[in-house]
Amino acid sequence: MRLRKITWLPARPWLGAQRVHIRPSRAGLAFAALLLALWIAAVNYHLGLGYALTYFAAACAIADMLFASRNLAGLALAAAPGPSVFAGGHASFSLRLINRSPRARHALRVEVAGSAATPQLAAPLADIAVHAETTVTIGAAAPQRGWLAAPPVRLSCNFPLGLFYAWCHWQPEARVLVYPRPEAAAPPLPLPAGMAQMASQQASATGGTLELAGVRAYQPGDPLQRLAWRQIARHDGEHLFSKQFQPAADARTGAAQGRIVLEHAALTALPPEARLSRLAAWVLEAERRNLPYGLRLGALDLAPDLGASHRDACLRALALHDLPASQAAP
Amino acid sequence: MRRWLTSLPRDKADILLLLLAAAMVLAPHARHLPPWLSLAMAAPLLWRAAITVRGTRQPRLALLLPLALLGIAGVHASYGTLLGRDAGVAMLALLLALKSLEMHGRRDIFVFVFLSFFLLLANFFHAQGILSAAWMLATVIVLLAALLSAQYGAVQPRLWQRLRLLGRMLALAIPLSALLFFVVPRPGGPLWGAPHEGAQARTGLSDSMQPGAIASLALSGEPVFTARFSTPIPAQEQLYWRGVVLGDYDGATWTRSGAGQATRRGQVIDGRIDIALDGPPSNYDITLQASGQRRIFALDVPRSIERLPGNPYVVSPALEVLTVQPITSTVRYRASSMLSYRLQAGLSTAQQQPWLALPAGSNPRSVAWARALRGQSAQALAPEAAIAAVLGHFRHAPFRYTLQPPLLGKDGVDDFLFRTQAGFCEHYAGSFVVLMRAMGIPARVVTGYQGGTRDAAEAGAGTSLTVRQSDAHAWSEVWLAGRGWVRVDPTSAVAPLRTERNLDAALPPAPAPLAAWRALVGLDGGAGAAIAAWRQQWQQAEQAWSSWVLDYTPQRQRAMLDGVKNMPAQRIALACAVLALLAALGGGLLHWRQQRRGDPLDALYARFCRQQARRGYSRAPHEGPHGYAARLAAGSATPETHAAIARFLAIYAAMKYGNASPDEQLRARRSLRSLLTQSR
16 A cells, blocks of 8 residues: 655644544455355345344444544554654654553554655554553654655554554654765865874874875865875876875874864865765764864854764754755754 | 463464354354264364464465365265255365464454354354354354454453453444344345245245244245135134145155146046035135245135136145146135035045055054054044044143244154154144044145234225235144044144134243243242243243244335334334433433543542542642652551552552553552552
8 A cells, every 4th residue: 555645634643533534454345245145145045143144244344443443533643753863864753652542552553655765664563551652663764964854654453353444644743853974985084284284294204193094095175285196106097096194193182182173165176965975974083083173064153072962063054054944944 | 271271372362262263153063064074174173273282383285285175075975066055055164174274364364254254144044043143143252352353463452351342342233233134125035046945945835744844934924825805704713724735644754645646636637526515605815926836725625716817727635726837926816615514524445545544663652652542442432532632632741832843853753742742833733643543543734824914904904814924834634434524723732822813822922021030939830830931931032033033024124114104203202202311321421431531540549639638638739649648648647557658659659650561550550449448
C-alpha cells in the first residue's frame, strides 16, 4: 500500500472517530465470500440454524468493524523530534501514542512514507495499556540540510478479528534540524596565519611544531605552497598532490592556544553547498582535535570556543544559512 | 496442568486453541462419517498438537500431499463419488484436519477458521436441535477466540481477558444477529437446482415411511393445498386427508403395497371398490401446490373427485388417488367426501393376507407381547377389545410425543415400545400396525395430512383451510369383520391435541414455569415427578425451538412482519416508549460509568483523600503526595495506620510519577486498595 502525499492533513493531537477510516481487509473480503456461501447453503438446504450461523458470523464481523475503529479512535497523539542529524543520514522522531481511555489498545501499526528511494518502514505492532502511553520511533531519510518535518504517518490496525483494516493519517508536528553533510576527506583545518607560517618555517628547519603527515591528492582550496612537487614530478606530472601536516606532539599546546576562525567568505572557490559542507567538516575536526574555533558566516560571527553547545550552534547556523525564510524560521 | 498451560509460549498456546476449535467443529461430524475417516481426522490434529508441544518441525509438503491424495481416494472408496453433499463434507473435514499440519502464517489461520465455519454449517444437515445450536455457539466462541488471539501484537493478554473482549463483541453481535435472523427476507426456495438430499422429504409425502421421514416434513411450513368448503368444515379431528397407504413392512421401512406393480393397478381400474356411504357429504374445492408427485388428496373417504384436465387419475384399492402425470403446476379440483363410510366390509381371507404379513424374526419382543396380550384362541380378546388394550397401553405407559426422537436400533418397534417410548406419529402408527398384525388383525399404515389451519382473515371467514407440510401425519387402519377398514389413530392416544387441534398444540401444555424447580426441590412429587416435569419442559422448549428457529419460513416471516405492521397504534407507541426508556437508561448507565472510570489510580487517591478528610486532615489543593504524607505523619493515629498511610502515599507517588509497567500498576492498585482499609 502506497501512502499518497496528503497536504491537507490536520495536525490535531486527538483522533476523533470521524478521522478513522475503515475498509475490509483481504481476509475480510474472503469472509464476505464465506458468508455468501453459508447463506446459499442455508437457503438451498432450508437450514434454519444455517441462517442463524450466517447472521451470527455477519454480526460478529460488524462488531469487529466497530471495535477496529474504536481501537484507534480517541487516541491522543504527540510527537517529539529526535536528535539533529547530518544530511544524508536518517532522522528519527518519537511518536507518543497516549491512551486516556479505560480500554487497552492492541496491535497498532505505524507506517511511514519514506523518501522514494527507501522502502517504507513498517514499525512493529504497538500496544498501549489502559491509561498508558507508548512511544514509537520512526525514521525518515534526511537528504538535505535545513528543517525536516516529520513525515506523514499512517496509524492502522487489524485488531480484533482481522476482518477490517482501520486507519488514519496523522501529520506529527515535529521537525528535526538537518546539518549540512560534512565533507568527506576535507582539507586540513585552516590554521591561523601565524601558526601556519611558523609551521612552514619550522617544518623545513627542525621539523618542530608541524610535522609532515603524508601526501594526498590535491583538493581545491589547498594552499599552493603545500604542493608536493617532488611527488607530482615523480608521478606523471598531470596529477597534483599536496603535503599534509599535523601538529607535532610538542606543538599541540601552542596550537591549542591559537584561535581558528572558519570563514565562509574565504572559500570563494567552492559552490555554496560545498562551502557549508567543508565548514561543517572543519567544525567537527576542530572539535575533535580540541582546537577552539570560531565561525564567520555572513553577518553571523560566533566567537571561538569549544564544546557541544558551541558546536551545535555552529552547525545550526550552517544548516540554516541562506535558507528561504519559511524554512529558516526556528 | 494449569501452570503448564499458562507457561506455554504464546504461539504454541494459539495453535492449541485453534486445534481445540477444530476438534469441536469436527466432533459432531464424527457421528456421520465412516469410522476410518473420523480416525483420519483425529490423527492430524493430534499430530499437530504433539508437534506444537514438542516444538518439532511440521511435516513437509512432500509427505502431506500423498496423505491428502490417500484421503481423497478413501473418500471416493467410501462414498463412490467426490461430489454431492456427504462426500463434499467428508472432503472438507479431511482438508481441515490436514490443513492443521500445514499452518505457518496468519493467512493460514484465516483459511483454517473460515473452513471451520463452513463445516460448522455442514453439521446442520444432520442435527438442528437446541443442543446443536448450543454446541455451535460454544464452537464459534472458541474459533473467534483463536482468531482474536492471532491478531494481538507483542502483548497478548491472558485468556480470560481475551474472552472478556470477545464477550463484549458478542454482546453486540448476538442481538444484532437475532434481528437479522428475524427480519432479513428469505428467498422461498433453493436458489438453483433442487438439492437431491433432503428435498424429497420436504416437497411431500413419499411412498415409504422410515423413522424420521414425516418428522422432517413436519419442520416445513410450506403449504400443500388449500381447501375451500361449500359445506360446513368438519370437526378438526375428522380432517384426515388420505395420501398413501403403506402395507409392506421389511422390519425397518414401510412401503406401498406392491408399489410399482402394474398388475395391481390394472385390477383397480377394472374392479370396483366395495364401499358403503351414508350421512351428508362434504363438498370442497382444493387448490393443490405443485409437488412434482402423482398424488392428490381428499378427505376420508372421497366419493367423487373432479377430473383434472389432461391428467386422469386412478384410485387404488386402498383408496389412494394417483394421477397419471406428476403435478408440476398448481391445480384446482372439486371433490366430495363422506365422513361416515364402510370400506370393503367383506374381504375374503385371501384378500386379508397381504395386510397380515410381518417379516419373520423381526421385533420378536413386540410380537410376543402382542400375542400374550390377545391371549389364546379360547380366551382371545375380540379385535375391538385388543385395539382398546393396545391404545390403553399407549395412553398409560410413559410414552411421549416428540419431534426429535432418539435413534432406534435394528428392531425398531421393540426399541420404541420397550426402550425409548418417545416418537412421532409414524412411530405410533407403525408399531400399532405391527402389534395388530401380530395379533392376527389385518392392519395398514396410512399417511397423509391431518387437520389444517382455518384461514380466518378471508372473506366469508371459516370456510377454508390451509394444509401445510407440518400437518403431515400417519395413522393406521384395521380391518374388522362387518365394519371394514376402520381408522385408528394411535398418536391421539398419546397426544390427543395433535389431532384435535394441530401440531403446535400436540405437546402437553407447558407446566407452570416454576413447576420443574418445585418438583426438583421436592415440593411436589418425588424424583420421578421432577424428571417428568423437566422432560416436559424440555419438550416444550424443543417445540418452540422448531417452530421459531427451524421452521421460520418466508411465510412465517411475512406473517410476523405483517403482524408487527398491523399492530394497533397504541401498542406501537407503547413499544416505542419502552424502547426509548431502555435506550435512555442504557445511555445514562454508560455515561455514569464513564464518569466514574477515570484513571483508577486517581480514583483510589481521591478515595484516600476523602478518607483522611473525614479524619480531619483534608488535603490542601496545592499539596502533593509527599507534602501531604509529611503532614499526615505528624498527625495523630496509631502506628499501624501511620505505616499504612505512608506506604499508600509512597506507592501512589511511585505509580503516578514513576515509570511502571501495566502489570506492576495492577499489582500496585491491589495493594493500594488493601492499604486503603488499613489507613482508616
